[in-house]
Amino acid sequence: MAEAEFTAAAFNRFLKEGKLMAARCRGCDSLALPPRSLCPNCHGSDMEWTPLKGTGRLAAFSCIAVGSTRMVQEGYDRTNLYCSAVVDLDEGVRVSAQLLGVEANRPETIRVGTPLKADYLDQDEEGKEAALAFRPQG
Amino acid sequence: MAEAEFTAAAFNRFLKEGKLMAARCRGCDSLALPPRSLCPNCHGSDMEWTPLKGTGRLAAFSCIAVGSTRMVQEGYDRTNLYCSAVVDLDEGVRVSAQLLGVEANRPETIRVGTPLKADYLDQDEEGKEAALAFRPQG
Amino acid sequence: MLSGKRRLGRGIAVVGAGMSRFGAFKDKASRDLFVDAFVDMQKSVDKGLDITDIQSIFVGNFSSDLFEGQGHLAPMMAEWVGLNPCPATRVEDACASGGVALRQGVLAIASGLYDVVLVGGVEKMTNLPTERVTDALAAASDVLYEASAGFTFPGLYAAMATAYMDKYGLGTEPFMHVAIKNHKNGGLNPKAQFNTSLKDLLEARKVRARDRGQPVPEWKTEMDFLNDPAANPLVAWPMRLFDCSPITDGAACLLLVAEEIAGNFTDRPLRLIGSGQGSDSSLLTRPDITTIGSARVAARQAYEMAGVASSDIKIAEVHDCFTIAELIATEDLGFFAPGEGAKAALEGRTARDGERPINTSGGLKSKGHPVGASGVGQVVEIWHQMRGEAGDRQLRDRDINLALAHNVGGTGNTCVVHIFERR
Amino acid sequence: MLSGKRRLGRGIAVVGAGMSRFGAFKDKASRDLFVDAFVDMQKSVDKGLDITDIQSIFVGNFSSDLFEGQGHLAPMMAEWVGLNPCPATRVEDACASGGVALRQGVLAIASGLYDVVLVGGVEKMTNLPTERVTDALAAASDVLYEASAGFTFPGLYAAMATAYMDKYGLGTEPFMHVAIKNHKNGGLNPKAQFNTSLKDLLEARKVRARDRGQPVPEWKTEMDFLNDPAANPLVAWPMRLFDCSPITDGAACLLLVAEEIAGNFTDRPLRLIGSGQGSDSSLLTRPDITTIGSARVAARQAYEMAGVASSDIKIAEVHDCFTIAELIATEDLGFFAPGEGAKAALEGRTARDGERPINTSGGLKSKGHPVGASGVGQVVEIWHQMRGEAGDRQLRDRDINLALAHNVGGTGNTCVVHIFERR
Ligand SMILES: [Zn+2]
């Protein structure tokens, strides 16, 4: 079966189906996230899509008061902060995502290392791109 | 008297007053249009503002069917063309401006070399930038 | 002012060249196009390329900022092809970004600091609606004094065309001949955005009309087709749709090395023997807009460095963003006298079987014009033609030992010229 | 991979340096700022500069496309200072654009093609409202995988700060010490956007409140001021307003020449003896975000080319777009061990009277950060300090014979380092 191209467009279509997918090198078994068609480890071009569990730990974050236009449109502002995060996935690759289920207005309560699991936003909304988010586990 | 800075902002403020102004080098008498604070001829920095008569000839033009966003907003389109021109001013410098008083929908009727005179658009409209235009003389 | 007689500190060779397909690719971002071009380049290296040999990368790109909202493209292109932590530098001179990136690669190797440099160009343009592409391209003019007069980018070249027509007493026929020729060439180029001649295009449209039961147009020749406002609407008088290069996604890559190590990569390198670059003021302040001063400066430098004359050049890829631009280019490069470029086009002297084939690739007009990639893509065509690997469009009736690439930015605010030799 | 031991084909000297004021200048376009910087540079050339001696120009600019709707900036800057038809090339690596433009000037002279090169940097940022500046700066991150997660550009550096705080068990005090120091330095720099120390700033605000009959804040120290959320609101935890460099208009210029002709311009040139550049992937894929890999690569190359060690460097201008960035920079450059940068800042070791003064100009933090100009502006400070012409902020207690400039693009996707020597 022909693989979908290793583009952000394909990555986002998988998110829309509730799947967090990476590219895997058939040559050396390395994972690439963001997905790409050349292996970042062995430079080979024999990649395939592979699902990730969607679990990991918080590597870094910021609670953002002066947001991007898109996030401001979603209602965030200086009194209603949102948290963006870098997540260490259990498979050994990293991903950026919004962090939900934390007190973004009280950033000093958020701990690097917190176990997280993936959530998929706007999965069911027509015409809207799916967004990846994470939440604390348990 | 201190000269206004030789910026597009100042050039446009003069247009708003119905004046087409260039920078003149006090050292070598060269004109600079667009205005600037370094003489394009002798590289000196002793410039002053000087008025131009606003008369000249059509050097080149285009009647534009697929316009810029701003011109489309002003109502121009594939069936209502506008004409943009490069004008040789009598003082020996050139300027770009919209060309009015010609049949923009019949570009083959417009002749390079046509004598032109300046017109100042939106001079009286509050809050709107003045725009330079030219029309055939007489 | 720089004497053109200056020589580079080291000889430079092109040992690999490749490109993505040019066209509209909905799902692909610039990074994906760049990977396509890189892989194609890698395959072209006769003795193979270990990518860890690459020491630096220069990327030509006009404005991924405006087209994709993505800046800082160079390290990202390096990331996507696996080249971090190589120095990665984006170079921008509007539509000449690719050619100027090539020139930076040349200077970088000549400096002694590097032996192996990747030169790339990329542009992803089809994300935006046409109106916004029009605005983005106008950013290559003077927005305070040219765009402010309503000039679009096609409008500025169209103004050059009116001055040219007036000076030499011409109509629009010469422009149409350029379009016909370049589409004919592009019809032989499988990577071209318009991989079809105008003859085939108009026949296909007639068939389609017939199949759909619509009135069948009465075009007999390409000129009939181009003179039909329904088929070839005005964009900016006197430039019509088929006078304008399309909106294109695409990327191209070259592998540049110090000449003394070229043999590690191929026994058939191209030697880069001439490089020139010039700048000019915005269109509105130039005394004569029927010629591009920066191109004349760049050509003189390149010829002098190479020690060749314009008459020695066998083929040239020139910057035909609009058909008028190709006519002016062939004059600025010294192939034809001022005003004679139009005549040469009418007489077929720049066709594939003419005395001086211009844009055998199809040119920007038919191959496509992913702005920042175009200057690099020109050299990909030269690579194929000089090595006898241009497939259906290979010129077989002459020894292509000298070729030239001419890449213009804006309305001529930048021009860069390179000359290649194959021994 | 490139060995840092490579040498340039020719020696390079800086013989002139100048800058515009940094700040917000409503009427000035980038071309006007560039002229200001050029004129200031021209005045700095001891034996005078005939501008027709300039052979090529490299301009660092991040995104006049987004900030001004103006592309193709390089030939326009050449036009406004009278340099057409010189080759004019824009170089972009986000916030490292200026430093990378300098490096292209170095390579261009080393190539043998040029002897005299103008290097400039410019950014006009204050036309846009803050929201749109935020979006434009986010273009320097990976818009498909980082900005998509809601990350702003300050947010990405803030994320680095949380990782740094977690790794070394720190609070936000070290960041605040960087802000206090750099504003203190900027208070001595008449061209700085914030030409005031935080101490003077808070006193002035108290006076103003008193004059207006408003409640007078109870700040006793700069730390009181920085800990007051009303005075120093959060931008992106843990980065507050005074952790972030401002939105700035400005330009800077350098005159670079082949070392053998430096004496035609000045008897007191700076020798550029080390240059390094590295790239890195986007922040999200780096295994350790408490250090910037491209900076370590660039620093190693520059030290090896210069034949000096980090301990030899007397002063450094480092890329403090955010206070966390300065801490990481001083570690990446080898001035302090990992995690010790924070301690050094707390102990005042990077202050003007410390063992290793960092950002005597005020840094991007206080001098201002016109993105594409910043890397060039750093060298203007080095020029003044090394020649003993830094006015009130001149360091007088040491021989500044070696200095370093460190310029980062994006979140470290690019870093470029240069080392200067005065004999
Ligand atoms: Zn692999």
Ligand SMILES: [Zn+2]
């Ligand atoms: Zn003068």
